Amino acid sequence: MPLPMTILDGKKLPRVLFSVRPLSPFDLLKKVYGRGVTYFDLPSPKHLERFRELRQLTEDKNLRGLCHVEAEEGASLFGKPLHQFETKVISTIRKNLNLPPTVRNLPFTPFSSEVLTQKEIDRITFEPRRFDKTLSRFHPEESPFLFVGERYGDWLLALGKLDLLKEMVARMREKGFLPIYSGQWATFALPKAKSLDVVAYAIPINKTWGLFDLTQACNLIRKFDRPIISLNPLADGRLLKGSEEAFSFLFNELKVYVAIVEVDSEQEVEVVLGAVEEVPSFIPPRKT
Numbered sequence: 001m002p003l004p005m006t007i008l009d010g011k012k013l014p015r016v017l018f019s020v021r022p023l024s025p026f027d028l029l030k031k032v033y034g035r036g037v038t039y040f041d042l043p044s045p046k047h048l049e050r051f052r053e054l055r056q057l058t059e060d061k062n063l064r065g066l067c068h069v070e071a072e073e074g075a076s077l078f079g080k081p082l083h084q085f086e087t088k089v090i091s092t093i094r095k096n097l098n099l100p101p102t103v104r105n106l107p108f109t110p111f112s113s114e115v116l117t118q119k120e121i122d123r124i125t126f127e128p129r130r131f132d133k134t135l136s137r138f139h140p141e142e143s144p145f146l147f148v149g150e151r152y153g154d155w156l157l158a159l160g161k162l163d164l165l166k167e168m169v170a171r172m173r174e175k176g177f178l179p180i181y182s183g184q185w186a187t188f189a190l191p192k193a194k195s196l197d198v199v200a201y202a203i204p205i206n207k208t209w210g211l212f213d214l215t216q217a218c219n220l221i222r223k224f225d226r227p228i229i230s231l232n233p234l235a236d237g238r239l240l241k242g243s244e245e246a247f248s249f250l251f252n253e254l255k256v257y258v259a260i261v262e263v264d265s266e267q268e269v270e271v272v273l274g275a276v277e278e279v280p281s282f283i284p285p286r287k288t
Helices: 026-034 045-058 082-097 118-122 128-135 150-158 162-174 186-193 214-223 240-253 266-276
Strands: 005-008 011-014 016-020 039-042 064-070 075-077 124-126 145-149 178-182 200-204 228-231 258-263
Touching: 011 016, 016 026, 016 045, 016 266, 026 045, 026 266, 039 045, 045 064, 064 150, 075 082, 082 150, 118 124, 124 162, 128 162, 145 150, 145 162, 150 162, 150 178, 150 186, 162 178, 162 186, 186 200, 186 214, 200 258, 240 258, 240 266, 258 266
Parallel strands: 016 039, 016 258, 039 064, 064 145, 145 178, 178 200, 200 228, 228 258
Antiparallel strands: 005 011, 075 124
16 A cells, blocks of 8 residues: 655655564565555664665665664764763763663663763764765665664763764765654753754654653654654554554644554554554545
8 A cells, every 4th residue: 555655855755664673574574565665664784684685576666765873883982983982971871961770771781980071072073984884885765864863862962962963964965865863862852953954853752652751752742843753653562453543643643754663464564554544644635
């Protein structure tokens, strides 16, 4: 079935994107394609590999993917990748933001008084060579849009390093891609990242959950004047049986532009497609 589309910076993007889990059989990807789906979310190298297999198999030049770039790929400290300092980064963020230890997407680390000094934070710099190498894995014709950020994007924002993200976004545009900022902490990241030259903002939001506070996140999204993409719209499958209601909440109440749904079975695909057909804002008006 043809999915409803939205337009971001002149390029079309389906309002519902499927992300076929990488451990699912390749046949599932083919079956989703056989249902008329030609645009897929590709969050990992394994996803991209399978997508390219499908593209080669079908010889369908209309197949498109939405690929992901972790902001850590473009950040370094003392010439070393930022992930080598992950423990200190997390400890610094916990201290500066006074976050509880249970906050999602800040992995557990043993208590440590070792944090980054302001001088060290100032020395976290953009790493163009490594970032360009990462971008070279993708092609604008195959993946016009690229997510940038992920957990390290929010971490850089928490460290006050918005300038690095701006350089990454500019680099992506130079290479012909349309960047989308992808964050995890909705109420924290959206205001801080608003000045980025991106076409949309992707954050985890669904009818039951949103960081840090669902009510606060929903209020912020309703007032946010830039396109929003919902990650995890069905709450890890818990809202699958109520997909129509879940999508209606996102598209009709929060006015999100796109929802990205993970699936690992043909049955889940059918449920999602059936729900899409029932979302009022997706149903085209009857011709008179």
